[in-house]
Amino acid sequence: MNDSEKTVPDHPAPWNKGKLIGQKPPLKLREIWALRTRLELAGKIRELALFNLAIDSKLRGCDLVQLRVNDVARGGDILTRASVVQQKTREPVRFELTEPTRVAVAAWIAKAGLTSGSYLFPSRRQDSPHLSTRQYARIVKGWVGLIGGNPQEYGTHSLRRTKATLIYRRTKNLRAVQLLLGHRKLESTVRYLGIEVDVRWTPKFGPGVKL
Incomplete structure (x- = not known):
């Protein structure tokens, strides 16, 4: 058999073939409000609570x-600030629950009849006690489609990155954003935000951003 007759062995297709990879972009402020409005008008109480809390x-x-x-409520009242231990770092991270989030979460807890020890977002499938990360990812892509975006360009990290990006753009305070994201290293925050900055100096401004 000559070289021209040799067959080329089959190789599995790359996992990322046909997929957009890289950092998922955050939502813009107008997209946040557009999606909130869509979910409210559609009466999507669970999804509105999930979106706002994310x-x-x-x-x-x-x-x-x-x-x-x-984790987010005490004695029937939704907390203004909560603290959660992260699975990845085993370190606690604190966050604020804004008024729209408190209202949405309270409405969902009441509608679902959840108790103090219940998972906040129980799964509708019998094989999982709570919403799975895969289900959550599908929901996020559905949200992006609702506001005319390309679902393939966004993911769950888009929501994690959204408020952190808005805070950084408004304050330029990397260390505040580092604490809010629960990163151990400032360099991780720089990479996560996708910015170029000298991490040896950061101006000191407050981290508050109202959404």
């Missing part, structure tokens, strides 16, 4: 889906 908490998907009612 934006405010800046948690990774694995931490967000495992939240329990008592």
Whole structure:
């Protein structure tokens, strides 16, 4: 058999063939409000609570889906600030729950009849006690489609990155954003935000951003 007759062995297709890879972009402020409006008008109480909490908490998907009612509520009242231990770093991270989030979460807890120890977002499937990260990812892509975006360009990290990016753009305070994201190293925050900056100096401004 000559070289021209040799067959080329089959190789599995690359995992990322046909997929957009790289950092997922954050949502813009107008996109946040557009999506909130769509979810409110559609009466999507669970999804509105999930969306608002994802934006405010800046948690990774694995931490967000495992939240329990008592992580964000005490005695029937929704907390203004909460603290969660991250699975990845085993370090606590604090976050603020804005008024739209508190209202949405309270409405969802009441509608679902959740108790203090319940998972905040229980799964509708029998094989999981809470919403899975895969289900959450599908929901996020559905949200992006609702506002005319390309679902392939966005992911769950888009929501984690959204408020952190808005805070950085407004304050330029990398160290505040580092704490809000629960990063151990400032360099990780720089890479996560996709910015170029000298991390040896950061201006000191407050981190508050109202959404």
